Amino acid sequence: MKPTIVNSAQKKTEFCSALLQRMTLDEKVGQMVQSDLTWKQDLQQLLREGRIGSLLSVRDPLLINKYQHIAVDESRLGIPVLVGNDIIHGYRSIFPIPLALASSWDTQLIETVARASIAEALAAGTTWNFAPMVDISRDPRWGRIAESAGEDPYLNSQMARAWVEGYEGFSDADGRRVAACVKHYAAYGGAEAGKDYNTVDMSERRLREEYLPPYHAAVQAGVKTLMTSFNDLNGLPATANPFLLKQILRQEWGFDGVIISDYDSIGELIQHGFARDHKEAALRSVLAGVDIDMMGNAYHFHLAELVREGSVPESILDESVMRILGLKFELGLFEHPYLKEEAISGALMQPATLSLAEKAATESMVLLKNEAQLLPLTASAKKIALIGPLAEERASLMGCWSFNGRPAEVETLQEALQRNLPTGSQLITAPGCTIDGNDLDLAAVTSAANQADVIVLAIGERETMSGEAHSRAHLNLPGRQLELVRAVAASGKPVVGILFCGRPLAVPELVESVPALLLAWHGGTRAAQGVCEVLLGKVNPAGKLTATFPRSEGQIPVYYAHKRTGRPVESVGTIQFNEAHRSAYLDEKNEPLFPFGYGLSYTQFAYSDLQVETPRITAGGMLKVSAQIENTGSLTSREIVQLYIRDCVGVVTRPVKELKGFQKIELKPGEKRRVVFELPASSLAFLDAELHSIIEPGEFEVWIAPNSRDGLKGEFSVI
Numbered sequence: 001m002k003p004t005i006v007n008s009a010q011k012k013t014e015f016c017s018a019l020l021q022r023m024t025l026d027e028k029v030g031q032m033v034q035s036d037l038t039w040k041q042d043l044q045q046l047l048r049e050g051r052i053g054s055l056l057s058v059r060d061p062l063l064i065n066k067y068q069h070i071a072v073d074e075s076r077l078g079i080p081v082l083v084g085n086d087i088i089h090g091y092r093s094i095f096p097i098p099l100a101l102a103s104s105w106d107t108q109l110i111e112t113v114a115r116a117s118i119a120e121a122l123a124a125g126t127t128w129n130f131a132p133m134v135d136i137s138r139d140p141r142w143g144r145i146a147e148s149a150g151e152d153p154y155l156n157s158q159m160a161r162a163w164v165e166g167y168e169g170f171s172d173a174d175g176r177r178v179a180a181c182v183k184h185y186a187a188y189g190g191a192e193a194g195k196d197y198n199t200v201d202m203s204e205r206r207l208r209e210e211y212l213p214p215y216h217a218a219v220q221a222g223v224k225t226l227m228t229s230f231n232d233l234n235g236l237p238a239t240a241n242p243f244l245l246k247q248i249l250r251q252e253w254g255f256d257g258v259i260i261s262d263y264d265s266i267g268e269l270i271q272h273g274f275a276r277d278h279k280e281a282a283l284r285s286v287l288a289g290v291d292i293d294m295m296g297n298a299y300h301f302h303l304a305e306l307v308r309e310g311s312v313p314e315s316i317l318d319e320s321v322m323r324i325l326g327l328k329f330e331l332g333l334f335e336h337p338y339l340k341e342e343a344i345s346g347a348l349m350q351p352a353t354l355s356l357a358e359k360a361a362t363e364s365m366v367l368l369k370n371e372a373q374l375l376p377l378t379a380s381a382k383k384i385a386l387i388g389p390l391a392e393e394r395a396s397l398m399g400c401w402s403f404n405g406r407p408a409e410v411e412t413l414q415e416a417l418q419r420n421l422p423t424g425s426q427l428i429t430a431p432g433c434t435i436d437g438n439d440l441d442l443a444a445v446t447s448a449a450n451q452a453d454v455i456v457l458a459i460g461e462r463e464t465m466s467g468e469a470h471s472r473a474h475l476n477l478p479g480r481q482l483e484l485v486r487a488v489a490a491s492g493k494p495v496v497g498i499l500f501c502g503r504p505l506a507v508p509e510l511v512e513s514v515p516a517l518l519l520a521w522h523g524g525t526r527a528a529q530g531v532c533e534v535l536l537g538k539v540n541p542a543g544k545l546t547a548t549f550p551r552s553e554g555q556i557p558v559y560y561a562h563k564r565t566g567r568p569v570e571s572v573g574t575i576q577f578n579e580a581h582r583s584a585y586l587d588e589k590n591e592p593l594f595p596f597g598y599g600l601s602y603t604q605f606a607y608s609d610l611q612v613e614t615p616r617i618t619a620g621g622m623l624k625v626s627a628q629i630e631n632t633g634s635l636t637s638r639e640i641v642q643l644y645i646r647d648c649v650g651v652v653t654r655p656v657k658e659l660k661g662f663q664k665i666e667l668k669p670g671e672k673r674r675v676v677f678e679l680p681a682s683s684l685a686f687l688d689a690e691l692h693s694i695i696e697p698g699e700f701e702v703w704i705a706p707n708s709r710d711g712l713k714g715e716f717s718v719i
């Protein structure tokens, strides 16, 4: 007998427990198995037998409906399947990569982007989105930094909340919803040496204070599901880690949603040397609390057997299945299991979505350098030479994880410039070299440069140079692009560099060589139009970095919230062996190329008159601090005003600065505003030597600042 159609009065628990009562052991295991189309099993037959509960990476809407019909019409209990996909920064309309979007520091924008992405994805059949990824990323070698919001726990937590609320806040006309999945729990971004999947070994203090807060924020925002990570953490793989999954996630945070492994990460317990075979891997993961085996290699083949032989109590499966059925119920899948094929085309690439993609692209851009106000380009720049291998790229502009995006639907920078330049302007193009090949046509570049009033240099990485399993040991411009930069600089013409990339790059020579540099990231379907709007001054860039740009790979990890050490460079140092010994390099500066929080504008903002209105606060009190921000330039623009604090002396050592707040404001030329921050003393809490959370009385410094390096400094104390 099939389940009857649910009406809103029926309670989720009643419905799901009634269903659970009727399930065989194999059907229960089935709900805990997810598979993609590469699995060497007969999917259709397994769906008929109720032995698959969710599908992974099935993107063809017709196939989704076909499989759903088999699950609903042909299986004994007719339980619909979930369809999980990675909609990381858009479905068909591609938005900037998450690292770029984070540079907007605009949680409202991110929430809107999330809703627009999920509206497209849901129309095409996705009901489970494997996003947001909120792994703290302090190593730009790691390709997956592109998917994150960067290095800071506070900022990542704000972004995590915005993504979850956007993804889960959307419902279609039938009331169908999509579940978000916060990933990769935990500390996946701490991979040693920036190599993907690598070991993570960190103190519980660092884990709890720096790496866990964004996952926790997603849980607090109500995220329905969570994905474990591939890495081991302090010796225990995250996919079979009761400390992470039971103690912290379930007990401390009260998460009651579904936990899924990463792609075959249960099977990979064998490679980790943590399980002898798939049976032991299944045992360890299910006992640690993983509800669903993504790819099923362990649960499908061994879980029922483990229950039958008494190694796993069936009640554990019952709890998992109740959560999974409950999720399907909440998403409206029992009532509306199918997508409407006739509605798909009307949901994709809609003008409003594309103009949102354009806005997101411009808000994500970071102006890194602008000597002599070369940008925005003025009408006197009649002849523009567009040089560089990114000028004619399409897929590279979309970035990693854009499976449903179509390169043919992405304009190249050349096409967009041609369309946007005022009549009477001339565009001369010369790619000069490929992104990472060994070719270089300096003659063509020099000829184009010599004819031009200004050079626009489109350089950087292709979309396959970041993302999963795409780490780089060298963070330079790939191929022969630096030679291109040198040739263009030698022409003596003004050069505007446009940097397309999926991570912070270590490019000091590029920065030295060009008077203006705009970081465009991998900006999505409308990136090229966005670049034109910024180049031509229709939009004033306002983005700020959320991950430090290193000067060289040897500085990594380099992040603003580091510890001071006993011998900081800014002190005289301890005299030992007759010279000052400091925490520094012989052959590199300590300063990064660009600090966290950094970004310029076509206008200027002056910070003045910092007032600490509450110089003494109690542990239950509120810090109130404000500063005057004035637009002293001649254009209206947005400014991201940042609040940092430092705990001067603690029972444990504390970072030199910690971001505790930010506001994005817009000011007209000459306009002044007093920006006020109110910070509860509870947000100054940290873990003491025994890892208990405390708000410690003592002296603090506070900055209201345009970035993590500069700003106005004041003091306050907690009494």
Ligand code: BGC
Binding pocket: 057, 086, 130, 183, 262, 263, 468
């Ligand atoms: C990635 C996840 C992703 C999953 C499904 C894995 O390789 O680590 O982030 O959600 O594949 O595509």
